[in-house]
Amino acid sequence: MSVISMTGYGREVFQFKDTTIMIEIKSVNHRFLDYVPHFPRNLMFLEEPVRKIIQTYFKRGRIEVFINVYGDSFNKKTLELDWEFLDDYVQKMEDLKETYQLNDSISLSLLATNPNCMWIEKIEEQPLEWQEQLLDVVEQTCLKVKRMRETEGEFLQTDIHKHIEVIHHLVKRLEEQRPLVIEEYRKRIHSRLEDYVGDFTASDQERYTQEIALIAEKGDIAEEIVRLYSHIYHFTETLNEAESVGRKLDFILQEMQREANTIGSKSTDPGISELAVQLKSIIEKVKEQVQNIE
Template sequence: MVVSMTGFGRSKLDSGLHTITVEMKSVNHRFHECTIRLPRQLMKVEEKIKKQVSEFIKRGKVDVFITIAGEGLVHRNLHIDWKLIRDYYQLVHDVKDRFSLKGEVELNHLLSREEFITIEEMEEENEELERLVLDAVILAAKELKEMRVKEGEALKEDFLTHLNHFEQKVSELSSFAPHVVNEYREKLKKKMMEYSEGAIDDTRLLNEVAIMADKSDITEELTRLKSHLHYYHSTLNLSEPVGRKLDFLIQEMNREVNTIGSKANDSNITALVVELKSTLEKLREQVQNVE
């Protein structure tokens, strides 16, 4: 199944006490990578979130953004360091007495010192909130997957268009291939007649033509190309992620086309090889976006 690696999904759930918003976006990547940004008090469910995302997304870089609005996420305690306040108060009075200074220690002098009063945040255990977050993640992941599948359908149509063009050129190659040896035989025969004043050594001519036929024969390459094309079509219809397989097949087809180009000493075949390589490059660019 052709599934794009780019997409976006969003969900929002409200429990009355909390409102959970989850946004996901994915882009191309060689492997599966998931980055999550969420409130600190929910860090313990990060691995569960990644596991849920991986059930929908098999390949691509996924960024997950989770925001929570509501009360009761953390419990705050006010901590006062009475001993430090007493020591500070006593120090001020000692300095005043020692140096005969005037002035009083006022309340704002003590409350303005951050080291005297601190606010401690304690994370609240809230299984209902965690369940709500995981539910929102699933909804966003489903929407993301739906968008990737829809874009994948468009990619598949583009693949089929390029493949149809590629197959036409391979068919043309197959029709040209037998004529290469025949043309070489006639050219060689003509040259031998010119240099030998009409006397032709048939044995030598046959040997030369046989050597040329062996060097320029592209039958095996064409057979493998057709086999790769058949497998490419069947791969497009698989239910599993196909990006890696398609990329490998394009590399193999490109190898066969390069071999044909190096073997064939014919202008028509050379022109067809250029078109085939151009089409393969378009397929290669598109397959980089397939899961």
């Protein structure tokens, strides 16, 4: 089973009477499912139905849905007049002229610029006849986005597998290096003790051997190597699961990073330190890739 990327894009266009409706969906990575609608005011009632569709197709990611309308089917306008107000308004103006003996006439422009006399009002058609069609097209767009996310996920999975192979190789090198480092460490300590103490008696030899073993154990990385092998196996198994695995993979990588840091802090050997640095670098690259997995 391929992993699913959180990056995708889809677009669909459909015609309703003399109006063109374009639906675009953009998807990028996000810790959770973040639905962001961008709808015209007269289509905002569709936000919830579209949310339910989005939740059906996607588990994680920032999903932006754009609905753009080109045409007049949903934006018809009419000019409204308040005749009662106009009658009263004109009568009051006539009263003013008579009271103050004014010669000015009441112009049409004066009445037209008064928002209380006349205004433009939109006519919103009932959406029942096209709402179902629009939601169907939203689903088609979601399918496009999902297919793109799946395709991106396949490339991502292939690349991650390559990095995991490199991690496995580095851990194997650490495992091979470990006994050589321990032996070299033992010889170095033994040589220094001989320089300071001279010849060993049998009892001295036993005591110093115990001391050497104790010191060497503090720098031993055997447990970290075992846990890294376990994490690699768990990561590979999880990568092939058929569900949303991004957060689970991220957690496993955090544990890998912890073991690599411990190896780096324990080691006094330049070779192992270098391998630990390489290991941390590759794990960090995989972490960046996993951030985009659903």
